[in-house]
Amino acid sequence: MITLKNVSCKMSGKQILDGITATFNKGEIWGIIGPPGCGKSMLMKLICGLYPVTDGDLYIESENIAGMSEVRLVPVRRKIGMLFQNNALFDFMNVWENVAFPLSRMNSGLSPEEIRLKAFERLKAVGLGGSEEKMPSELSGGMRKRVGVARAIITEPPVIIYDEPTAGLDPVTTSKIYDLLNEIQSRSQSVVLTISSDIIGLRSFVKNILFINEGKILYCGPEQEIDHCTDPVVYQFLRGLDEGPL
Amino acid sequence: MTGKLYEMTANLGGFVTGIFAAALSLFSIAMRTFRGVFRFRGRAQGEVLKQMYLIGNRSLIFVTVTLGALGMVLVFQVCLQINKITGDQSQVGPEFIKGMIHAFVPILTAMMLATRVGAGIAAETGSMVVTEQIDALRMTGVDPVDFILVPRFIASVVMTFVLGVYAMVIVIVAGAFMAHSSFGVNYNVFFVFDKVTGGDLFIGSLKLIVHGGAIPIVAGYCGLTTGRGSEGVGNATTRAVINSSLAVIIIDFIISGVGLLTVQKI
Ligand SMILES: Nc1ncnc2c1ncn2[C@@H]1O[C@H](COP(=O)(O)OP(=O)(O)OP(=O)(O)O)[C@@H](O)[C@H]1O
Ligand SMILES: [Mg+2]
Numbered sequence: 078m079i080t081l082k083n084v085s086c087k088m089s090g091k092q093i094l095d096g097i098t099a100t101f102n103k104g105e106i107w108g109i110i111g112p113p114g115c116g117k118s119m120l121m122k123l124i125c126g127l128y129p130v131t132d133g134d135l136y137i138e139s140e141n142i143a144g145m146s147e148v149r150l151v152p153v154r155r156k157i158g159m160l161f162q163n164n165a166l167f168d169f170m171n172v173w174e175n176v177a178f179p180l181s182r183m184n185s186g187l188s189p190e191e192i193r194l195k196a197f198e199r200l201k202a203v204g205l206g207g208s209e210e211k212m213p214s215e216l217s218g219g220m221r222k223r224v225g226v227a228r229a230i231i232t233e234p235p236v237i238i239y240d241e242p243t244a245g246l247d248p249v250t251t252s253k254i255y256d257l258l259n260e261i262q263s264r265s266q267s268v269v270l271t272i273s274s275d276i277i278g279l280r281s282f283v284k285n286i287l288f289i290n291e292g293k294i295l296y297c298g299p300e301q302e303i304d305h306c307t308d309p310v311v312y313q314f315l316r317g318l319d320e321g322p323l
Numbered sequence: 324m325t326g327k328l329y330e331m332t333a334n335l336g337g338f339v340t341g342i343f344a345a346a347l348s349l350f351s352i353a354m355r356t357f358r359g360v361f362r363f364r365g366r367a368q369g370e371v372l373k374q375m376y377l378i379g380n381r382s383l384i385f386v387t388v389t390l391g392a393l394g395m396v397l398v399f400q401v402c403l404q405i406n407k408i409t410g411d412q413s414q415v416g417p418e419f420i421k422g423m424i425h426a427f428v429p430i431l432t433a434m435m436l437a438t439r440v441g442a443g444i445a446a447e448t449g450s451m452v453v454t455e456q457i458d459a460l461r462m463t464g465v466d467p468v469d470f471i472l473v474p475r476f477i478a479s480v481v482m483t484f485v486l487g488v489y490a491m492v493i494v495i496v497a498g499a500f501m502a503h504s505s506f507g508v509n510y511n512v513f514f515v516f517d518k519v520t521g522g523d524l525f526i527g528s529l530k531l532i533v534h535g536g537a538i539p540i541v542a543g544y545c546g547l548t549t550g551r552g553s554e555g556v557g558n559a560t561t562r563a564v565i566n567s568s569l570a571v572i573i574i575d576f577i578i579s580g581v582g583l584l585t586v587q588k589i
Contacts, residue, residue: 147461151464
């Protein structure tokens with residue numbers, strides 16, 4: 078589904094990602110972890126074609142998006158639903174218009190009224206029934222996250238990316254969000270890539286883990302086996318130790 | 324020695340390619356805006372009206388006060404000087420009106436709008452960049468230039484023209500009032516429009532329209548290339564004010580020169 082071959086990204090003279098090689102298949106749930114600033118968000122934005130790949134090949138289904146023009150990227154991006162780290166809700170639209178926007182931009186064959194109803198239904202599914210007409214600025218952080226989730230999944234895309242879906246949320250809401258993500262995933266069989274710093278919560282949700290440090294992959298494989306990884310950075314990070322290279 | 328020379332050459336090279344890249348990116352935004360205008364066809368009309376209202380609302384009092392005051396000061400100074408030489412005030416009105424229409428009002432209105440409208444557009448688009456809203460728009464297949472800049476471009480062109488015409492009325496009335504109250508110039512003598520040619524009207528309107536288009540393009544470019552963080556938005560806003568004012572001055576200079584050589588009689 079998504080294949081990265083030796084993908085690198087350099088911006089303003091700084092190597093942000095270096096030689097990333099990985100494959101994410103249909104139906105798989107991946108957790109992307111690593112220290113702050115290691116390039117997790119950037120990797121997701123490369124997959125969306127929002128930033129250019131400076132070296133290597135990046136395939137979405139069978140298309141190599143490295144060096145693709147903005148116009149040709151449009152249909153590729155429609156296959157991806159993204160929850161941004163800052164939520165990125167449009168502050169000039171109300172909640173349901175935000176959720177409906179990606180769908181209204183596609184040739185889905187739905188009437189405006191059907192799109193509105195679908196947005197309302199999705200908002201109810203994320204526990205935000207009754208807030209449809211509010212503006213994003215009137216919502217709490219956790220509510221905004223959930224609007225972001227609803228917007229990422231409304232088009233039922235084959236690839237879903239969640240950048241920090243539970244950052245700043247309490248344990249109860251976190252577990253509710255993961256339940257919701259699980260339910261969406263089991264229904265759609267999409268590839269899910271989730272970035273999170275809440276390792277415990279994340280590990281209960283994902284089947285595979287990709288560990289990045291300073292733009293390089295340190296671990297890429299099943300979730301259970303990362304405990305046996307001997308890399309000192311991975312070892313320290315997973316156990317939250319004071320002593321170590323980090 | 325060679326190392327230092329190499330470093331200097333490399334820096335200079337980086338600077339030149341930087342300027343070239345910036346010019347290319349500005350040009351691309353301008354072209355995408357023009358294309359967006361031709362494909363506009365009434366879509367997002369509400370957005371254009373809203374932006375027109377915002378521009379008018381932000382600038383009406385500002386334009387009235389500044390241009391009214393400037394008109395009075397200018398006429399006062401001119402009349403004072405003339406009193407010292409010949410004392411014949413009959414030509415003050417006609418010459419003042421002509422100069423205002425083809426030269427002063429277009430550049431002054433545009434400079435004022437560059438600070439108000441330019442800063443507003445840069446702050447808005449810049450904060451959309453840092454909150455990833457621009458990325459979110461691109462994810463849905465929307466060109467941010469089409470979506471954000473085109474309505475503001477249309478609104479700015481229309482409103483700069485409207486506010487410019489309004490400013491001409493204010494400046495001329497304020498000037499006449501000053502000439503009458505301080506130097507006893509009769510209103511009939513002041514309000515004489517025979518000096519104003521078709522060329523003057525054409526150049527004045529052309530300037531207003533071109534300035535009105537240049538401001539949102541330059542400001543939008545500054546906003547869309549915002550650096551990261553809220554510091555980036557601040558920088559983008561400052562750059563937008565400076566660069567769009569500079570663009571207005573340069574464009575005005577060129578149109579004035581071409582106008583004087585072609586359609587205008589001095
Ligand atoms: N637009 C950009 N231009 C230049 N450098 C950037 C840009 N975006 C990110 N970076 C740099 O790339 C590196 C990785 O950033 P990224 O946002 O991917 O980190 P992250 O792993 O998501 O961190 P966090 O866990 O804090 O979100 C950082 O050093 C950052 O400074
Ligand atoms: Mg991040």
